[in-house]
Amino acid sequence: MGILEKISEIEKEIARTQKNKATEYHLGLLKAKLAKYRAQLLEPSKSASSKGEGFDVMKSGDARVALIGFPSVGKSTFLSLMTSTASEAASYEFTTLTCIPGVIEYKGANIQLLDLPGIIEGAAQGKGRGRQVIAVARTADVVIMMLDATKGEVQRSLLEKELESVGIRLNKHKPNIYFKPKKGGGISFNSTVTLTQCSEKLVQLILHEYKIFNAEVLFREDCSPDEFIDVIVGNRVYMPCLYVYNKIDQISMEEVDRLARKPNSVVISCGMKLNLDYLLELLWEYLALTCIYTKKRGQRPDFTDAIILRKGASVEHVCHRIHRSLASQFKAPAPSTARSAWA
Numbered sequence: 001m002g003i004l005e006k007i008s009e010i011e012k013e014i015a016r017t018q019k020n021k022a023t024e025y026h027l028g029l030l031k032a033k034l035a036k037y038r039a040q041l042l043e044p045s046k047s048a049s050s051k052g053e054g055f056d057v058m059k060s061g062d063a064r065v066a067l068i069g070f071p072s073v074g075k076s077t078f079l080s081l082m083t084s085t086a087s088e089a090a091s092y093e094f095t096t097l098t099c100i101p102g103v104i105e106y107k108g109a110n111i112q113l114l115d116l117p118g119i120i121e122g123a124a125q126g127k128g129r130g131r132q133v134i135a136v137a138r139t140a141d142v143v144i145m146m147l148d149a150t151k152g153e154v155q156r157s158l159l160e161k162e163l164e165s166v167g168i169r170l171n172k173h174k175p176n177i178y179f180k181p182k183k184g185g186g187i188s189f190n191s192t193v194t195l196t197q198c199s200e201k202l203v204q205l206i207l208h209e210y211k212i213f214n215a216e217v218l219f220r221e222d223c224s225p226d227e228f229i230d231v232i233v234g235n236r237v238y239m240p241c242l243y244v245y246n247k248i249d250q251i252s253m254e255e256v257d258r259l260a261r262k263p264n265s266v267v268i269s270c271g272m273k274l275n276l277d278y279l280l281e282l283l284w285e286y287l288a289l290t291c292i293y294t295k296k297r298g299q300r301p302d303f304t305d306a307i308i309l310r311k312g313a314s315v316e317h318v319c320h321r322i323h324r325s326l327a328s329q330f331k332a333p334a335p336s337t338a339r340s341a342w343a
């Protein structure tokens with residue numbers, strides 16, 4: 001049996017297994033198995049020919065945003081509207097075949113926006129250019145999931161499933177679980193909160209599935225078995241995602257209102273240039289960039305020229321941006337308390 005078949009067998013079994021106290025261990029084990037097979041599926045294939053051409057776009061600017069969506073939802077139209085780059089847009093599917101970068105200039109920052117080919121169901125398993133597109137998405141700071149407002153719901157859940165299956169976690173934080181494999185001593189299990197979804201026995205079962213017999217595990221949060229598996233597997237990407245419903249010129253006012261109220265969602269129309277300013281404002285929030293203004297002694301700061309840094313940047317980072325040798329000229333290293341000054 002191939003990996004794909006094994007995956008689909010397990011998925012079917014999970015679907016037909018009723019969720020209750022009696023099946024919780026069985027389900028936990030199935031999920032651990034599923035995660036293992038998916039990881040195997042994602043191991044880089046040996047043949048170089050499977051690499052997409054034109055996908056290795058250099059990172060540039062202060063942040064990177066990737067446009068993910070089904071074909072013909074308006075990704076290229078959006079790129080052409082927001083940046084000075086023109087990306088071909090047309091009414092047929094798969095107009096865009098490579099990664100096309102543009103730059104959004106906003107509040108003094110250069111935000112790299114990547115237009116990508118449309119992806120479809122099965123993308124994670126290599127359908128279309130799915131794998132390459134998803135590989136680019138992993139490198140982004142924020143993903144814009146562009147959806148056709150007339151079929152947004154279906155598209156959204158399909159794409160979420162695709163990204164989920166390759167270890168991309170949207171709008172979630174890293175589970176607060178301390179996990180450390182050891183050389184010996186068995187499994188030590190502790191928690192600082194009451195657990196309602198995992199137990200010591202289930203944790204052990206899952207660890208054994210990964211052939212881990214010695215480890216320290218500390219739950220600092222009431223996490224699910226899936227979240228625990230994420231911690232064991234490790235290479236997960238926790239990514240902010242904005243759901244952008246485009247083409248609202250095609251739906252009723254009531255429907256626009258309903259979509260706009262969903263969490264992490266914005267409604268726009270590229271065709272009628274509706275609500276694009278608000279989308280930018282929100283994108284800026286999601287990027288969580290920090291602007292630092294410098295000033296000369298006795299003068300007012302120049303608010304037109306900012307040093308743009310990532311969230312959590314330190315004083316040392318700022319020094320580096322001003323001049324490479326600045327930090328090393330200080331008598332003492334920046335105190336660690338200063339690190340959190342604008343985190």
Ligand SMILES: Nc1nc2c(ncn2[C@@H]2O[C@H](COP(=O)(O)OP(=O)(O)OP(=O)(O)O)[C@@H](O)[C@H]2O)c(=O)[nH]1
Nearest residue numbers: 072073074075076077089090094095096118270271
């Ligand atoms: N009605 C309407 N049509 C739009 C809107 N935005 C884009 N379109 C149209 O949708 C079609 C597809 O647009 P594209 O920008 O090529 O879509 P895409 O997502 O880049 O498509 P692929 O590259 O094929 O994946 C074009 O005919 C656009 O003119 C909108 O807001 N309203």
Ligand SMILES: [K+]
Nearest residue numbers: 072090092095
């Ligand atoms: K298109």
Ligand SMILES: [Mg+2]
Nearest residue numbers: 075076095096
């Ligand atoms: Mg396109």
